[in-house]
Amino acid sequence: MTAPTGRIKAVLFDRDGTLVEDVPYNSDPDRVRPVDGARQAVALLRAHGVGVGVITNQSGVARGLLCAADVRRVNERVEVLLGPFDVWAVCPHGPGDGCACRKPRPGMVLSAAARLRVRPEEVVVIGDIGSDLAAARAAGAHGVLVPTPVTRAEEVTAADHVAANLLTAVRAVLTDPPWGRILADERPLGTAYGPGPAQPSEPAQSSGPAQSSGFAQSSGPARPSAPGPDDGIVRTAPRTHRPVQPSVQPAVPDDRRRPR
Numbered sequence: 001m002t003a004p005t006g007r008i009k010a011v012l013f014d015r016d017g018t019l020v021e022d023v024p025y026n027s028d029p030d031r032v033r034p035v036d037g038a039r040q041a042v043a044l045l046r047a048h049g050v051g052v053g054v055i056t057n058q059s060g061v062a063r064g065l066l067c068a069a070d071v072r073r074v075n076e077r078v079e080v081l082l083g084p085f086d087v088w089a090v091c092p093h094g095p096g097d098g099c100a101c102r103k104p105r106p107g108m109v110l111s112a113a114a115r116l117r118v119r120p121e122e123v124v125v126i127g128d129i130g131s132d133l134a135a136a137r138a139a140g141a142h143g144v145l146v147p148t149p150v151t152r153a154e155e156v157t158a159a160d161h162v163a164a165n166l167l168t169a170v171r172a173v174l175t176d177p178p179w180g181r182i183l184a185d186e187r188p189l190g191t192a193y194g195p196g197p198a199q200p201s202e203p204a205q206s207s208g209p210a211q212s213s214g215f216a217q218s219s220g221p222a223r224p225s226a227p228g229p230d231d232g233i234v235r236t237a238p239r240t241h242r243p244v245q246p247s248v249q250p251a252v253p254d255d256r257r258r259p260r
């Protein structure tokens with residue numbers, strides 16, 4: 001069992017919906033739009049000597065909607081806008097292909113970590129949906145969810161760590177490596193996503209403290225002197241604040257609102 005090192009050596013970002021606005025099956029570099037704070041967030045990591053990478057499901061390739069060159073051109077545009085990344089991992093497969101790389105499987109996290117010569121436990125994955133965090137967990141890495149309006153409420157509930165935006169997530173990674181389930185921001189998540197009405201409080205279903213989805217339990221390494229869930233970062237109640245439409249779940253199957 002390895003104790004937390006306290007040092008995160010690399011951050012792997014999901015691409016669509018996390019670093020750049022999600023344009024389904026985008027093949028057009030001109031449609032690449034970084035999300036707010038993305039450039040600063042990535043630059044901050046570089047300035048601290050933390051490796052940066054991108055891990056992205058691009059099932060549009062398997063679906064015949066994109067070719068590998070399209071993906072490459074879009075990725076190049078991302079680098080023009082956000083600066084160079086130390087590693088890229090792209091899964092071109094579809095959900096039925098049974099590959100090892102498509103998130104929520106851990107393949108891309110593991111391969112990116114290997115190429116960066118860091119251990120999975122020194123890696124944080126930042127993404128906008130549950131499969132990003134599931135891939136991180138399966139690889140033995142950490143995951144931070146940065147919800148968007150399409151992130152499902154249950155994905156927020158299940159996330160080990162949640163941050164209201166990329167910059168907050170990155171600052172949390174740099175100052176307080178994620179151990180235990182924390183919410184890396186004291187603001188209610190709803191406030192980060194515009195004028196949605198903040199919901200005062202809901203009857204707790206799974207809104208109790210962190211026990212439900214134990215990062216510590218599932219990720220292996222025991223925390224020798226666990227500092228408790230309230231160390232460092234303020235945790236408030238925002239797990240009950242949904243970015244949008246809490247009770248309406250998009251009626252889309254697969255791993256996402258629209259499959260990547």
Ligand SMILES: [Zn+2]
Pocket residue numbers: 091092093099100101102
């Ligand atoms: Zn794959």
